[in-house]
Amino acid sequence: MSRIDLEQVFFDWNRTGFKSALPMPTLRWNSRLSTTAGRFIPDRREPVIEVAEYLLELENAEELVRDTIGHEMIHYWLWMKRRPYGHNAEFYKKMEELGVSRYNPVPRHRPFKHCYICLECDQRIWVRKRLKGAACAACCNQYADGRYDSRYKLKLAETAENPAVDLEVPA
Numbered sequence: 001m002s003r004i005d006l007e008q009v010f011f012d013w014n015r016t017g018f019k020s021a022l023p024m025p026t027l028r029w030n031s032r033l034s035t036t037a038g039r040f041i042p043d044r045r046e047p048v049i050e051v052a053e054y055l056l057e058l059e060n061a062e063e064l065v066r067d068t069i070g071h072e073m074i075h076y077w078l079w080m081k082r083r084p085y086g087h088n089a090e091f092y093k094k095m096e097e098l099g100v101s102r103y104n105p106v107p108r109h110r111p112f113k114h115c116y117i118c119l120e121c122d123q124r125i126w127v128r129k130r131l132k133g134a135a136c137a138a139c140c141n142q143y144a145d146g147r148y149d150s151r152y153k154l155k156l157a158e159t160a161e162n163p164a165v166d167l168e169v170p171a
């Protein structure tokens with residue numbers, strides 16, 4: 001499907017940054033990721049690293065995919081060592097060591113600071129100011145006769161200060 005070989009990128013990072021100590025996880029493209037470039041799904045049986053497919057449409061796709069996999073591999077590496085594997089001090093130290101730059105998929109000039117998500121239909125809505133108790137209009141129209149229904153309340157997904165969460169919560 002794409003000219004970028006995820007396994008090859010993983011293999012290269014593993015050799016240069018992790019002494020080839022990381023077992024190959026499941027690597028796959030995800031066409032639904034839109035507010036983050038990639039994510040790591042911790043699963044003892046099958047750890048997964050996903051890369052957002054939209055990166056392929058961007059000019060420097062190769063570099064972005066490389067950085068994204070490097071980033072997710074640091075989560076994976078910490079997790080394998082049974083260390084806290086979020087964006088913590090140890091994470092940033094390794095990031096610097098590898099020379100991975102965090103790709104932030106939200107353009108800097110975007111005037112909309114907050115991203116809300118409807119958990120029902122997965123729609124993302126960007127706004128300048130924080131919303132209080134707003135619900136998804138599409139879902140309210142479709143399932144609640146156009147009336148406000150708190151079941152379709154929008155959830156804050158991302159802010160400029162707190163960029164995309166790229167970690168799956170372990171089950």
Ligand SMILES: [Zn+2]
Nearest residue numbers: 118121136139
């Ligand atoms: Zn909705």
Ligand SMILES: [Zn+2]
Nearest residue numbers: 071075087166
């Ligand atoms: Zn991350």
